[in-house]
Structure formats: C-alpha cells, structure tokens
Amino acid sequence: MSLKGKHLLCTQDWSLEELTKVLELAVDMKNERWTDKYAKVLDRKTFFMFFYNPSVRTRQSFEAAATELGGHAQFLEPKSMRLKTKKSAGETVEDAAKVMSRYACGIGMRILEDKVGAYGEGQALLEEYAKWSDVPIVSMAHDTFHPCQGLADVQGMWQHLGRENLKGKKLLQVWGHGALARSWCSVQESMLISSRFGMDVTVAYPEGYDLDPKVVEATKKNCEANGQKFEISHDPVESYDGAHVVYSRNWMHADTYHDGEMHKAEEVERAMKLTDWICDEEKMKRTENAFYTHPMPIDRGHEVSDGVASGDRSIIYDVAENRLHVQKAIMALTMGDM
Amino acid sequence: MSLKGKHLLCTQDWSLEELTKVLELAVDMKNERWTDKYAKVLDRKTFFMFFYNPSVRTRQSFEAAATELGGHAQFLEPKSMRLKTKKSAGETVEDAAKVMSRYACGIGMRILEDKVGAYGEGQALLEEYAKWSDVPIVSMAHDTFHPCQGLADVQGMWQHLGRENLKGKKLLQVWGHGALARSWCSVQESMLISSRFGMDVTVAYPEGYDLDPKVVEATKKNCEANGQKFEISHDPVESYDGAHVVYSRNWMHADTYHDGEMHKAEEVERAMKLTDWICDEEKMKRTENAFYTHPMPIDRGHEVSDGVASGDRSIIYDVAENRLHVQKAIMALTMGDM
C-alpha cells in the first residue's frame, strides 16, 4: 500500500488501513524525533503552505514538520498572489497548481468560513486545486474538515487510553459558548475519525447549533458499521454521563451565514448568552474520569474552566504536539522518500 | 572564467559565454535535481529576497532554489525596514547593503513600476545596492529588466527547438490586451537575450505601446551583429506569419506614467478596448507550428485563449519550471561553492 501522491482533504476519504499507517508512523516519528531515521525524508524539498486564514499552531507545526524531515515549508499568503476572482483579472487555479507542482513536493491549504461566501466553498477550492495539481494537496483546516487535527486527536487517545482500548469508549464532543464563532472543521473531522476507530460518539450542543447533516449521517454510518453508539444531545450536563473523553469546542450556528455573508456579531451575541455550555469540574465528575481534550487554541472561561484545561486529566498539549507528528507522517508518506 | 561575486541586473551586462555557462549548468541541475551533485553548493548559506512588490512564481522559485542547494532564502518585505527616503529618517542604502553583506551570500531585489515614481528608478535603486554590496545583487524583476525570466525563456527554447536550432528562428513577442498594466521588464529582457542567442525578433504591439528606445536599439544591434532580422509590427494578425515561437504578454503604455505617478485606471481602460490583441488558435495557424510561451502568470482570455495556453504547443509550465533551474545556476555560480 503506497500513499505517494495522495491528496488529503478529509480522513473519511482514506481507508482505515491507510489512516492506521499514518498513525503508526506518527508514533514512531515521535520516538525517533531527533535520531537520523527520518532526517532525509524530505531532503531539500519544498512544501508550500497557503494561508487564506492566519494560524498559530498550524503554521508552526507544518513548518517545523518540514524542517525536521530535512525539507523546508514556505509560508505563503494568497493576498500576495494575483489569483483570478469574479471581480479581478489574475491567474487561474489550473495555472497556479500546475506551476506549483513543478517547484514543490506538496501544497497545504487553509481556508475557513470567514474567507468564503458560504459553507462548502473552501472544500470546493481544495477540490479544484486537487484536480489540477500533480503533487498532494493537504488540508491545513478548511471550512468543512481538518484531517490533521483529527489524526492528532486519535494519536492522543492511543497515547492515553491505549491503542487497543478505543472500542466502545464514549467520546463526548460538546459545544462551548464564547465569542469566537468558530469553524465546524475540527469537530466534524473528530466525529468522523473517532467513529472509524471504534468509539461511541455523543455530540452535545444547544438547539439550533446543528452541524453539516451529511457529516452527521456519515458519522452515524461509521458507528453502525461496527455496532457503536451515536447520539445527539441538547443537555449541557447529562451528556457527560459515562464519557471517557470530553472534547469541548465552540462552533458557529448555521444561521451565521445568510445573504451570502458571515454575520459574526449576531452569532457572538447569541453564543455568549448560553453560559451553561462550559466544560467544568462539576460536569467532569459525571464522567468515567474522562480525559479532557481540545484542538486549541482554547478560549478559557468559555469553552472550559481553567481547572479542567490545566488539570491532570487534560491532554491538550500532547494532542497539540501530535499535530507535528501526524503531519510529518502525512508528508513522509504522500510526498517523501520512504 | 569565474562568475563569483558578479551582480546580475540584466543579461545584456553579461557576455554570451557567461550566459551560456549559466544555461548549461541549469540544464544539468534539472537532470541532477534530486541527486547529491549540487546538494551542498549553498550549504547553510542565506540569500535575502527583497520584495518591494509581491510575487507568486518569483518568491516560490527563489526560495525553493536556495533550499535545493542546501541553503535558505529569507523572505523580506521592505515595509518592515526603516530605510531612509526623501520623507523620513532611516537607514541609507550604503549601511543596509554593507551589513547585509555580512549576513548573506547574495541579495535578490524585486521592484516594479508601481513602486517607483518613474520608469528607471528601480534600475537606479539596484545599481545603488550593487555599488555598496560586497555580495551579488540579483534582479528578481525590476522596472526595466528581468534576467532570470530571460534565461528561463532561452532554456525553454533549447528544450523545445533544440539548442543548436535557435539561429534564424522567428520569435514573435506580441502585446496582449487586459487589465493588468504590466511591467516592461519580461518582454524587454526576452528581446535582448533571444537576439543574443541567434533568433530573429519581431515585436508587435498597438501604436503607442512603444517600449524603452534604448532596449529596442540594443536589440537591433544584437541582431545586426549576427545578421539576424529585427522588426516592429503594429499588425495583430500578420505579425504571426512564419513565427517559430510566440510570446504574448500585456504591457503598459508609456503614458501610464505622467506627473510622477502611475495612472493605472486610465491604462486599463485604454488597453481593454484593444480586443484584437489576443493570441488565439486562428492566429497561431499562420505560424510555423510555433511553440507558445509566456512568463506567467497568464491572464487567460485577454493575452491568450485557453485553447492556445493549454494546447499541445504550449511550453509555459516548462518555462516556469526553468525559473528554478536558472536561478539555482545563477546562485551557484555567483554565490556558491562550485
């Protein structure tokens, strides 16, 4: 099984075997981080990172990943590209992708809700790049999915629950209030991949904060395929019952988009009222001594209390570190000389 | 013959022998791209890239070039430099160049028409840097010239016409309409270098879109020196007759600058009316089954039709790739350990 040349827009597009291969390599890369074992995998190769949206973790971890494999990641912002849009002359995606394929071994792209006119346009742009590019396109988070985060989440559960023990464990993905009107991408990716790896999934959120119905449907099917449970809850407290892992995160209401625009101020006002929706020590007591995780950056005091985020069951920094390892593994397998 | 330490502002400043040495190395570097042959040429050395203007290709290809030679290119934007100007206190070019020479093995600069008060000021700035710098200054495109593009063009013709077959072949450089009010630099460089390498040159454009008379004069002399033909045409159709290579490109009218400023809106209005000036399949039929080239990014539908740009005689992606190879060769010969 070779993954060379494969695009990665969502983990759901890859087989369980392929994802497992990435994770196993990520685990080995963590252990061998400073040995020479993987030091030449991207030797003198260039990876392009396109940031339509700014980023903390993602830029740092992708650029470090390329460096640790012996290559180099270029930080590119599309505002400096004269790309064709409906309003202005410029280069087509066809031309941009074809030329970039001559220079780079792979292309990462990040484009979230606030940079597109409607949910799904980010996914469409990545598909357009994937159509023309001769080298792998890797999502660095887009409006619908965030495959690298999803893989880092699973690597974190392997670390803390044990690789063989995910089956039948309850993952609670719970909405948190706050002023950030966040993307759906991380939570949707986590639902999809956690259910592939055998977990029971409960998604809890206030009425109206529904996610993409197609993603919910796919997660259900993932669960059904192996006899796992899938549940949607609107109870900010009881949903914690029996959880083994709690993953809290703010995300925006589907109505944030209307009339072709994102209405962030409206959404912040709505979300900030829902103060019951915070992961705190009281609620964590209802769980099976659950681990706490979050894709970071965390909005402390809204999504989660300081006590939980900095508590001894929090695995947030390990999961953040895993971003580096899974990204190295993805680059190595799809773009590198292994 | 050593090129170590030599500045490159325009190919016309270098001998034919020197340019040939660069191209021969570029061809070898293309073949040996992933072997160790050139892996240490810029080992741990730093190349500075100054972008007064943003760029797609140029930044990507220079940064990748440094990486592939074992070095690193820093992406620098002068807005973050406190340089002295007529209006504000700051550092002189003398001081900036002298200090940068202590850190870097070479300095690339990109400054186009819209960042200067009048045509020629970009060239003057590069000459000022070259005066003070102890390391090579390389143009990454400036208002008058674009030597790396010119070399990449010739490498493309070597690839597709055969190195020995350029002599007496007709290169048509033809103006294209569009809304981009482009620099003269690429087309002027191509006229100069193509005539050095033995081609007959026809430059075709609407009345009034004259280029720099000094460059036209130098191109004529280049042609006369070896008995080649030089022609200026204002016919958007018949100029194609007998061409072996067609190079289409928009460029701005000389009047775009007046009263010390660039008047882009005026120029776009003027240029967009000249819709006869597009390279399309009909016109290409008049040629000797010509190759199609363009320095990219292309403004499809204005400079060239989709059919020609994506057609089987188009060599645009190969020429774009050559930017990488010639830039590696230039860096290796002027800054590297060869």
Next chain:
Amino acid sequence: MSLKGKHLLCTQDWSLEELTKVLELAVDMKNERWTDKYAKVLDRKTFFMFFYNPSVRTRQSFEAAATELGGHAQFLEPKSMRLKTKKSAGETVEDAAKVMSRYACGIGMRILEDKVGAYGEGQALLEEYAKWSDVPIVSMAHDTFHPCQGLADVQGMWQHLGRENLKGKKLLQVWGHGALARSWCSVQESMLISSRFGMDVTVAYPEGYDLDPKVVEATKKNCEANGQKFEISHDPVESYDGAHVVYSRNWMHADTYHDGEMHKAEEVERAMKLTDWICDEEKMKRTENAFYTHPMPIDRGHEVSDGVASGDRSIIYDVAENRLHVQKAIMALTMGDM
C-alpha cells in the same frame, strides 16, 4: 557550567563567567563560520521568532544564525496569533508557551515601547513567557533590554581594543538628536554589560533624557565592584574627552509616555531642536583616537556625521556582524547539542 535551557532577557541576569563563555564561543564561531564544526548544533531544530515590532538586522541575523547552525527560524508576527488581550477572546500566554515548547527549541521575542502601554510592559510579557515556556526565551530587543546587542558590542571591543585591554578604558554613550524616538534598550544593555567587562562608563545626554534609574543604579554598582568610573554628563562636547570608544544613539525622553500612550510627534519635535547632539569629527578629536560604534540602523546626519560613521575608526559593520555570531553562540549553548 551548562547554559542549556536558560532564558536570556538581560545580560545582567547572567554571571560574568556565563557571558564570557558566550563571547568565547562567538569568537570561535566567527572563525569557523563555514567549516563543519558547528554545522549540526541545531540540526533540523526550529527556533520561533516573534516580532511584535518589525526589524531589519534582528530578523536577518537570527534567521541566518539558525540556518548556519543547521536549523531553521520561523518568522512569526503576533497579529496572526489569536492571543487573549483585555479586549478580545484568545489564547493565554500559558497555553501559547506550553504548545510552542513542544515544537521549538527556543523562542525569540521582540517588543518595543510603541507596542506596549508603558515602559516595562515588554519586560513583563517576556517574564510571563519565561514562566510558562519549557524552552529558552531570548530577547530579540524589548523595551528595557537588548542582550544580543550588548554581547555584540563587547565582542566588537574585544576585536578592536583587545580582549585584555577593556579594563579602565572609557566608553562614552552619547545621546544623538533625530526623529526616531528610539528605545532605551540598546543603550541600557550596553551600560550594564560594558561595566561588567571592566570599562569606565560615561553617559551623556541633554537634561531630561534620563534613562531607567534602576539600570543607572545597577551600572554604578557594576563599576564600583571593580573600582571603575561611572559618570553622567550633560555636555555634548566635553564628555568626549579621553574616550576610547564612542557609542552614539538617539533615545526618547521619559515623558514620551504619558496618559498611557506614546506621544511620538511631541518627542520628535523636542529632540530635533537639540542639534548640538551629534557625533562629528570635531568632537572625536577630543578622544583618545576612539573607535566609533552604534547598534544600527544609523540615522546619519543626526546621530552621527557621515565622516565619522564611514571613517576608519568606525567599527559599526563589525559590531553588526557580531550580532550573528553571539546569537549563534547563545542558541548553541541554551538550545543546542554542543
């Protein structure tokens, strides 16, 4: 004595023995710049550079330093980080520092007066990062100190006066007029470190341009400890008498900050009137044929005349080059595999 893991916010926090170790290594790294001796010290490691303020020298020299040691420095601007502030939701320093420690071997930070509400807040921010980070925090210049510049200054004096000859030599640090309202950091660091290394220190400036009293006090004590002289002068001419090294620099009046804001226009107006305060050939005649230095970039015609800055006793470019060497030494000792 190991420096591994140590933060560097100010040279005063380190022992003389530790600083000497850095300088000795910097001298050796200058000699061995292109040999393999230090080529693997940061092999494939990542250093983060946070620029709250833009920079010329600092970015160039730190990024080149990492490259020359086999690693890579990422250029990061906090505007692209969603950090928590009084006004907006975002990530805490605790979380940012903890995660960055998983990716990088060290973190550099630059934050000057105009990015903080009051003098000292930059120092407080660096201390907050140092509190949470598991990897070294290195100041790349902040409102109070600039340790890398101070070390580069001393390396320059070692080069030109001789390492054994600093004792009892007079260093004049003299204010220069100009429109830049510069930070106190470089001059304060130089006072502290020069007095540690045995020099007599005279600080000369117009009435009212007092520096941080705590730094003045510490410099006095440094001098007293070894029987050296410390002097404050308000004479723009006689202060030159007997100097062995003259260091001119503009800095802002303490009143530039009031009502929680920086009032730059006021300060520029005040400073530009004090035209006696320029280091020129006439004044240099009063010295013991002193060397001239400056942390750069220089504001020629205000801080210093062209004749002095470009004269044969000027060591400005050597000192600027030393930034590279001391930074490599600091990174090697605190973050590297030595």
